[in-house]
Amino acid sequence: MMKKSKVFWGYAVLALVIYAVVQILISTNVLDIYYQNMLITMCINIMLAVSLHIVIGITGQFSIGHAGFLAVGAYVSAIITTKLLLPFPLAIFLGALAAAVAGLIVGIPTLRLKGDYLAIATLGFAEIIRIIFLNTDYVGGAAGMQVLYLSNWSYAFIGVVLTILVISNFTNSRHGRACISIREDEIAADAMGINTTYYKVVAFAIGSFFAGLAGAIFAHNFYIIQPTTFGFLKSFDILIFVVLGGLGSLSGSVIAAIFLTVVSAYLANFPETRMIIYSLVLIVVMLYRPTGLMGTKEVADLFKFGKKGGTK
Amino acid sequence: MEWIQQLVNGISLGSIYALIALGYTMVYGIIKLINFAHGDVFMIGSFIGFYAIAKWELGFFPALLLAMVVCAIFGVLIERIAYKRLRNATRIAALITAIGVSLLIEYTTIYFRGAQPAAYPEVITNKSFDVFGVQISSTSILILSVAIVLMILLQFIVHKTKIGKAMRAVSHDADAARLMGINVDNTISATFAIGSALAGAAGVIFGVYYTKIDPLMGVIPGVKAFIAAVLGGIGIIPGAMVGGMLLGVVESLVSALGFSLWRDAAAFVILILILIFRPSGIFGKNAREKV
Numbered sequence: 001m002m003k004k005s006k007v008f009w010g011y012a013v014l015a016l017v018i019y020a021v022v023q024i025l026i027s028t029n030v031l032d033i034y035y036q037n038m039l040i041t042m043c044i045n046i047m048l049a050v051s052l053h054i055v056i057g058i059t060g061q062f063s064i065g066h067a068g069f070l071a072v073g074a075y076v077s078a079i080i081t082t083k084l085l086l087p088f089p090l091a092i093f094l095g096a097l098a099a100a101v102a103g104l105i106v107g108i109p110t111l112r113l114k115g116d117y118l119a120i121a122t123l124g125f126a127e128i129i130r131i132i133f134l135n136t137d138y139v140g141g142a143a144g145m146q147v148l149y150l151s152n153w154s155y156a157f158i159g160v161v162l163t164i165l166v167i168s169n170f171t172n173s174r175h176g177r178a179c180i181s182i183r184e185d186e187i188a189a190d191a192m193g194i195n196t197t198y199y200k201v202v203a204f205a206i207g208s209f210f211a212g213l214a215g216a217i218f219a220h221n222f223y224i225i226q227p228t229t230f231g232f233l234k235s236f237d238i239l240i241f242v243v244l245g246g247l248g249s250l251s252g253s254v255i256a257a258i259f260l261t262v263v264s265a266y267l268a269n270f271p272e273t274r275m276i277i278y279s280l281v282l283i284v285v286m287l288y289r290p291t292g293l294m295g296t297k298e299v300a301d302l303f304k305f306g307k308k309g310g311t312k
Numbered sequence: 313m314e315w316i317q318q319l320v321n322g323i324s325l326g327s328i329y330a331l332i333a334l335g336y337t338m339v340y341g342i343i344k345l346i347n348f349a350h351g352d353v354f355m356i357g358s359f360i361g362f363y364a365i366a367k368w369e370l371g372f373f374p375a376l377l378l379a380m381v382v383c384a385i386f387g388v389l390i391e392r393i394a395y396k397r398l399r400n401a402t403r404i405a406a407l408i409t410a411i412g413v414s415l416l417i418e419y420t421t422i423y424f425r426g427a428q429p430a431a432y433p434e435v436i437t438n439k440s441f442d443v444f445g446v447q448i449s450s451t452s453i454l455i456l457s458v459a460i461v462l463m464i465l466l467q468f469i470v471h472k473t474k475i476g477k478a479m480r481a482v483s484h485d486a487d488a489a490r491l492m493g494i495n496v497d498n499t500i501s502a503t504f505a506i507g508s509a510l511a512g513a514a515g516v517i518f519g520v521y522y523t524k525i526d527p528l529m530g531v532i533p534g535v536k537a538f539i540a541a542v543l544g545g546i547g548i549i550p551g552a553m554v555g556g557m558l559l560g561v562v563e564s565l566v567s568a569l570g571f572s573l574w575r576d577a578a579a580f581v582i583l584i585l586i587l588i589f590r591p592s593g594i595f596g597k598n599a600r601e602k603v
Contacts, residue, residue, distance in 0.1 A: 062404050064411075109588050115403045116346045120538065121587050124580035131577040232531065236411060243408055275419035282412030287397055290405040 015161050019154075026153060036153060040221050042261040043156035044214045047163045049241035049257040050250060051210035054167050056239075057248040057296075058176065059203040060183030061111060062119045065126030067234035068106070069208040072129060073099040073215025074225050075139055078147045081220065083138075088150045092159075092216040099212020100205045102129065107204035111197060114186075126235060134227040144226030151220040159217055163210045168250055170206060179203050183248070233275075240282055243292055252294030316446045318568040319561060324452040324521060326560020327459035331514035332537035333544070333552035334466060335387075335507025341483040341547035342503045343399070348410035349390055350511055351534015352417040355527060357383045357512025358519045359421070365433050372435045372520070376458070379516045380509040387508025388501045396497070414534075421527040429526035432519040455517045462513055463553055466506065470549060475502050483547065532576065539583040545593025554594065 022039065025031045031039070048070065055063050077095030080086050110121040139145045170176050178199045181189040190196050219225045241260060245252030260278075267274035285292060332354055339347045357379040364375035394413050398406045439450045470476040478499045481489040490496050518533070519525050540559045544551025559579060566578045586593065 056404075062407065109584070113587055113591070116407060117542075117587055117591065119407060120346070120535075120542070121584055123535070124539075124583045128577050128580050131574065135573050236415065239408070239411075247404070272419050272423040275415055276423060279412045279415035279419065283394060283409055283416065286401075286405045286409040286412065287394070290401055 019157050022153065022157070037221075038261065038265050039153055040151065040156045040217070041265070042258055043153075043160045044218050044221070045238075045241065045257040045261050046160050046254050047210055047214035047217075048238045049245065049253040050163050050167050051207045051214065052238050052242050053245075053248075053250055053253045054170065054179075054203050055207040056242050057246070057250070057253065058171055058183060059179040059200055060186075061200055061204065062115060063122040063204070063207075064119050064235050064239055065106070065122035065124070066207075066211055066238045067230045067232075068122075068126030068129040069099040069103055069211035070215040070218065070234065070238075071126075071133060071227070071230035072102045072208075073212025074219035074230070075133055075145070075215075076212070077216035078145055078219045078225060079139065081150060082145070082147050088155070088220065091220075092155070092213060095216035095219075096209045096212035099215060100209035102212075103205040103208025104201065107201045107208075111200040111204060123232070123235070126230075127232075130227050130230050133230075142227060144224045146224055147219050147222070149220060149223055151217045156217050156221075159213050163213065164250070164254070167206070167210070171250065175199065175202065237278075240278055244281060244285055246292030246294030246296065248296035249292065249294035249298055251299040252292060252297075255299070256293070314568065315565075318564045320446060320448055320452060322561035322564030323557060324455050324560070325564060326540075326557035327456050328514050328518050328521070328556075329533065329537050329540045329560050330553045330556025331459055331462065331510045331517070332533060333540040333556045334463070334549060335511045336538050337541040337544070337546055337549060337552040338479070338503050338507045340541065342479060342486075342500055343395070344403075345395065345398075345406050346410060346538065347395075347507075348407070348534070349413040349417060350507070351530035351532075351537070352414050352421075353383050353387055353390075353508045353530075354511040354515045354518070354533060354537075355421070355525070355530035356386060356417065357508075357515030358525045358529065359425075359430075359515075359527075360512070361516030361519055362430055362432055362525060365435050372454075372516075375435070376513055376516045379512040383512025383515070384505040384509040387504040387511075390508075391501055391504040414531075418527055418530070425527070427527055429524050432523045432525060434523075435520060451521055455521055458513065458517060462510060466510070466549065469506065475499065479503055536579050539579050542583060542593055543586055545596030548593070548595045551593055551595040 022031070026036060048066065052063070052066050055061050055066075073095040076098040077091040080091035080094055081088055106122065106125045110118060110125065113121055133139055134142055171179075178189070178194045179202075181192065181194060182196050182199060186196055241257045242253045244260070245254070245256030263277075264274055267277070332350065335350050335353070336347060339345060339350070360379040360382050361375045364370045364378050365372070370378065390413060394409055395406070398409055436451060436454060441448045441450070441453075468476075470479060478489070478494045479502065481492065481494055482496055482499045486496055489499075514533075515525075515530075518529075536559060537556065540555035541552045542555070543559060544553070544555030559582065562582065563575050563578060566572070566575050571578075590596075
């Protein structure tokens with residue numbers, strides 16, 4: 001017990017140091033607008049990667065419709081700040097909550113499906129969500145919706161810390177172990193008395209909640225949101241973070257999200273090249289290292305040489 | 313009368329979906345992989361037809377044949393390079409690879425020719441027949457007849473030839489088929505070749521009928537053809553035909569009711585309903601899960 005809280009405070013101090021250093025760099029203008037924007041995008045991508053990690057990496061449910069929940073969070077929070085003129089933190093919370101509700105609505109019927117069928121069904125739901133926004137005149141339809149610029153580095157960073165904190169605690173809890181057992185063998189987990197449907201839906205809803213949180217910050221960072229932003233490609237973008245980082249590794253997906261944000265920022269002027277590289281990476285990783293770069297290991301595991309064995 | 317008009321449009325659209333869905337269903341039946349890149353083979357077929365007609369001034373049927381042959385080779389290449397190593401991999405790994413191949417084909421095409429759409433040349437003089445007050449264009453008759461001929465040909469290959477017999481055997485039980493002396497790898501390649509050729513044909517017909525093609529055109533018809541395959545019962549060839557036609561008709565009717573913007577949503581709603589209430593599809597049998 002002592003040991004655990006020590007690790008926790010270690011990470012808390014690390015987070016504070018990162019925050020303080022970046023905040024000082026921003027206030028002394030070492031990091032200009034371009035880099036600030038890149039940092040916020042990075043935070044959004046980390047949140048998305050970690051929120052999909054709990055669905056694919058931990059629970060083993062292959063969802064390729066994550067952009068749908070991003071869209072729900074973005075639009076709901078944008079309506080709250082821009083149309084109803086309520087404060088931004090409330091908008092973030094309600095956007096995330098709306099996405100979690102959408103996750104429940106999508107998850108309860110579809111999570112009975114497995115593998116390929118689940119993937120196609122989540123893709124279908126994400127498209128339906130997108131088409132609903134596309135055909136709603138209240139949010140601007142295809143032209144998109146103007147959103148106030150309210151997000152900044154602090155909101156984004158707090159979002160990341162919150163996401164990682166909740167999801168890593170969930171993973172290490174009784175519920176998280178139940179989810180991992182579903183990933184390893186659903187039938188065996190069921191036979192052991194785990195309510196598989198319940199845990200799959202819970203993991204899906206938590207994932208959607210944090211995707212919605214990311215969506216709220218996303219919407220208030222780009223002045224305008226359009227339904228086309230939340231198509232197939234956005235879902236695949238999020239998927240590649242998780243796949244590259246390692247299916248089942250939280251730190252892996254964080255690292256992949258950071259790395260790919262930087263790569264795509266430098267390739268922003270060559271969108272085709274970026275997608276060609278992305279797809280080649282996806283294919284090569286799957287052919288030669290199907291568990292992703294980190295597998296199910298965490299970065300912290302790499303430093304614990306003394307305690308090998310025992311598990312597995 | 314307008315309803316019958318929409319029905320005719322729906323059947324034309326549906327026959328394109330059906331041709332693509334056949335490739336999905338055959339590949340799924342034999343290696344249990346959703347070949348996401350299938351929609352992009354359709355796109356490649358469409359572009360080959362475009363270049364054949366516009367640049368090399370071939371007629372409709374030579375262009376159709378050329379597109380089918382090139383797509384067949386292309387399909388086999390995809391299978392040999394990307395999917396063959398994944399025979400024993402997890403389903404998620406195979407699915408992610410298929411998504412990767414799909415994106416690679418799309419963006420390599422954009423890289424080489426740009427994302428702008430191309431206008432399909434008019435290769436057949438379009439006449440309209442007036443049948444009991446319904447306007448039926450000659451292109452939609454042509455589409456339907458090409459699709460039907462190809463489907464009959466496919467039925468013949470699958471049921472009357474040696475390779476068709478091998479395909480059915482491998483999809484039933486690959487290990488037993490191998491023990492019986494069937495070359496499983498070649499049979500899988502043949503399945504990809506036939507499926508991709510049908511997608512290539514669908515690409516050319518799509519171009520002739522809708523006259524506008526672009527490198528990302530394969531995504532939506534690809535997903536919808538997959539829905540059609542699921543609707544009919546995946547792995548079942550007549551199911552894909554019926555599912556495609558049905559989906560085309562439903563979409564046209566949704567448009568006719570004045571909800572044309574919701575057309576794509578209708579297809580996904582059908583998919584979700586069928587997955588929840590009858591996951592084995594219209595023609596499918598319920599298979600019990602074995603441990």
